[in-house]
Amino acid sequence: MRARDTDWEGVRLHVITGKGGTGKTTVAAALALALASAGGKVLLMEVEGRQGIAQLFDTPPLPYRERKVAVAPGTPGRAGGDVYALAADPESALIEYLEMMYSLRHAGRTLTRLGVVDFATTIAPGLRDVLLTGKAATVARRKVGGRYQYDAVVMDAPPTGRIGRFLNVATEVSGLAKMGPIRGHADSVQHVIRSPQTAVHFVTMLEEMPVQETLDGIAELTGLSEDGPGPGGGFQLGGIVINMVRPAELTGKQLADAVAGRLDRHDIALGLKAAGIEDSVGPSGAGLAASLLSELADHAREVLGQHEQRQRLAAVSLPRYELPMIADGMDLAGLYRLAAALQDQGAA
Ligand SMILES: Nc1ncnc2c1ncn2[C@@H]1O[C@H](COP(=O)(O)OP(=O)(O)OP(=O)(O)O)[C@@H](O)[C@H]1O
């Protein structure tokens, strides 16, 4: 039993999406650490063939096998649990699936040799996706000795532009398998993906494009998208993780004054003098105070723009979490800080 309630009690599969480069892999890893810090085992899984997890944890490339990559920070009086990682690729998932369904280890190898796997992965993207989501759903529900093997599975999923298709496995394979085991598999995978055991979280930064993609992705997964037939909704949306947030140094009034040019250059020059710095004239002829003022105005505009993006996100009624910008490069210590921030805010 956990010591306290968290926002995602009962969720076994956490799917992490968001615009490219906003921190999906990083946030997935931090969430896995946060979930494991109550003890137990959490699996962090990637599906894009990028080996992003291995890079992040500074380990050799991951095989198609679950392997321990980190020990989570504990909570007071309790040791942290373990984070395992898995790099899932559709070829291995197909062979494993065939072995499982038909004990066709040999056939799996033959299929690979004949290039049928290429058919499955390049010609039929829907099948490719169902193999990956299927793997996640299977591991999330796998039991050993009557108990779940993992307390949670966190998936570093495709970006927002592809997430709807990726998760909408049952419909995507329906064209190629109307009945039979693949159809049955797709249906049972779909059942898990659309159940309360799965939550889809969005990672964003406080910038126009990532926020727009987040709002579009949310609309798509709730079935409210305007552009064409979407996956039809029915997914449980998780939280919005606002990543790489810088601490606010200035008050609202100071920001507004800076943008409106209401700050006095002489005040700044006096401040500089008090700090023992001369308001010297730079090569451009502008004084130091003057160039500081213009930098301040740029900074203030950026911060006010971030307020605007935060408000757009607040219009969606999903829990929001804010993660700080880790200034000196991402390493295990940085991941621990992000994991702690997620825990403090109730995400895990
Ligand atoms: N909170 C943070 N503070 C500082 N740097 C961060 C933070 N989160 C992510 N980064 C850095 O930003 C970069 C992008 O992060 P990451 O690889 O996790 O994004 P991604 O969404 O998975 O990208 P891709 O779409 O390429 O898979 C990395 O260099 C990562 O170390």
Ligand SMILES: [Mg+2]
């Ligand atoms: Mg990534």
